[in-house]
Amino acid sequence: MAAGQHNEPSPETFAALYELIGTFNKTGAALAPETRFAEDLNFDSLIVMEFVASVEDKFDISMPLNILPDILTIGDFGVALEKLLSER
């Protein structure tokens, strides 16, 4: 997802994501907008599935699998999440 195309996710969005990611973060890597799910956090497909489900439950939304390939970082995720929330 190219930078500058979307508004920066809000601090509240990041705070919520950091909290949810915390329960799956076994690497202890620092959480920041540029932290990458696969490389920095070691998220495999099973963890991604559980993490996405936790976001869906927290915000009561559906996150289709189709959007996942474009998401590399927590910042990307925040952008996608706010887009879904705005479409609700």
Added chain:
Amino acid sequence: MADIFDRFAGLMAQRDALFGDGGRDPFSVTMTEVLSQTEAMIDGHRTILVGTNNYLGLTFAPEALAAAHAALDAGGTGTTGSRVANGTYSGHTELEQALREFYNTKHAMVFSTGFLANAGILSTLMGPDDFILMDADCHASIYDGVRASAAQIIRFKHNDAADLDKRLARLADKPGNKLIVVEGIYSMLGDMAPMKEIAAVKRKHANTYLLSDEAHSLGVLGKYGRGLPEQEGVEEDVDFIVGTFSKSVGTVGGFCVSNHPQFNILRLVCRAYVFTASLPPAVVAAAKVNLGLIHNGGALRTRLMRNARHLHTGLSELGLKIASGVSPVVAVVAPDPQVAATFWRGLLDAGVYVNLALPPATPFGYSLLRASLCAVHTEEQLDEVIAIFAGVATSLGLIEPHRKRLAAG
């Protein structure tokens, strides 16, 4: 400069760590002679086959062999064409008629494999405004199919009808159609979908359809072998059944059956149907005969389930962990991929073939020795399999030697 295969480096390292010592590996097992449905020569050794998905043992049914021989002589070795070109012979339309009668549906479409049936139907059926809700443990062909679909893809927790219900409720305001995708028996662990509850959830939500992949339950479940929907009495709720001829039907090929009045339009739009050659006549003839044997196969199903119970009980009494309840798939859970690979090799060296299944292809990241039963396994064969499992597991320190004696005595 990067090599074109560099991106597989991690996988190659994993493979070499498990099998790089030159011993036997699952990628090069060759059956040099098939002795029967349950035994083959592998590397010169007589081996009991407990991992072939040949649930009813119909690969050598005399009636099917005779029909296949006759069709081969009459129609040749192949059709050299797609179903919509020169590849539909009367055998193909007769097989579709046999499927309609078997399932009591209005429509049936035969594909060249079950993989292509899933990939073809799932990539085509739903449009950009639609939603596919799939069980997270679905087969690779379902994943490939939905990935190529324009629809929005949502996974629900494996075998969790309440989770599915919650996800459908979230989509209630969206105008598109919804398709639920499940399997009757899941291939890796042999566990069954809660089909009654899933059907009830489907009925609760508007514009919602249900597709079940009955690959491992066709011929295995139900009084007449129609799979889990028949056994659970919810066939009316299942809008599409996908299946394969490569397991209980004992040959190769795939199909989809449905009562939807417009179903046949899929013959024009499913690329996996239009752009691949049709099944050869001998295969088509064998599949048709074996469907009839499956319909009347109550005795075979009874023997299959008796064998499943025997192996499940025998292996769990050894102290091994089995991934699910009694089912024609008995998946033994090993502590990690390395132990699983050594275990697998030990079994093969001692004359038992099972499937080795490793993460990420497995649920829960399990490392599995996956056995599947056949109706024509004898009790003696299964006792030998259990004894060999006991020996290898003991030598790996996975079970206590005395448990074996306790179980046997």
